[in-house]
Amino acid sequence: VSFFFLVVYMLQEQEAHAAEMERTFIAIKPDGVQRGLIAEIISRFERKGFKLVAIKIVIPSKDFAQRHYHDLKERPFFNGLCDFLSSGPVLAMVWEGEGVIKYGRKLIGATDPQKSEPGTIRGDLAVVVGRNIIHGSDGPETAKDEIKLWFKPEELVTYTNDAEKWIYG
Numbered sequence: 128v129s130f131f132f133l134v135v136y137m138l139q140e141q142e143a144h145a146a147e148m149e150r151t152f153i154a155i156k157p158d159g160v161q162r163g164l165i166a167e168i169i170s171r172f173e174r175k176g177f178k179l180v181a182i183k184i185v186i187p188s189k190d191f192a193q194r195h196y197h198d199l200k201e202r203p204f205f206n207g208l209c210d211f212l213s214s215g216p217v218l219a220m221v222w223e224g225e226g227v228i229k230y231g232r233k234l235i236g237a238t239d240p241q242k243s244e245p246g247t248i249r250g251d252l253a254v255v256v257g258r259n260i261i262h263g264s265d266g267p268e269t270a271k272d273e274i275k276l277w278f279k280p281e282e283l284v285t286y287t288n289d290a291e292k293w294i295y296g
């Protein structure tokens with residue numbers, strides 16, 4: 128009987144843990160890829176304790192870039208931004224973890240690298256807003272939409288990382 132309760136308890140724990148997990152879309156833009164910053168950027172998310180669940184390198188079409196940045200279509204820099212995103216390989220990723228959307232944005236830093244704190248990715252590695260090397264979803268809704276735009280469901284890998292018990296306790 129006690130074994131039965133132990134199993135029920137473990138399943139509940141697992142469920143509670145899974146419910147807290149969220150996913151965000153992170154992309155290294157063509158400038159970050161060309162500058163050889165892939166490993167540096169991945170390493171910051173990895174060392175924090177977030178889990179990589181999807182990754183691929185693609186050259187997005189201009190049309191695709193416009194879909195990705197559709198919220199910004201009224202902005203004066205929209206066309207240049209979409210030209211830039213489609214100008215070379217982009218490393219598209221999905222990262223998973225508790226609070227990964229908000230904390231991912233913290234790791235990335237402010238949109239304008241001049242205003243990003245030292246210690247953030249843009250603060251440490253970029254200088255101007257038009258070449259700020261990385262994209263990260265800005266909220267749960269955009270995260271969901273962006274993951275769906277960039278990845279097919281079967282490209283997302285669900286797995287347990289054995290380090291999780293040391294990261295989450």
Ligand code: ADP
Nearest residue numbers: 199204208237238256257258259261262263265
């Ligand atoms: P973030 O990428 O930090 O979420 P936004 O969604 O506001 O920022 O903008 C998307 C991208 O558009 C920025 O990462 C940057 O590459 C580009 N961008 C934003 N503002 C400007 C600007 N004033 N001039 C040129 N490019 C810009």
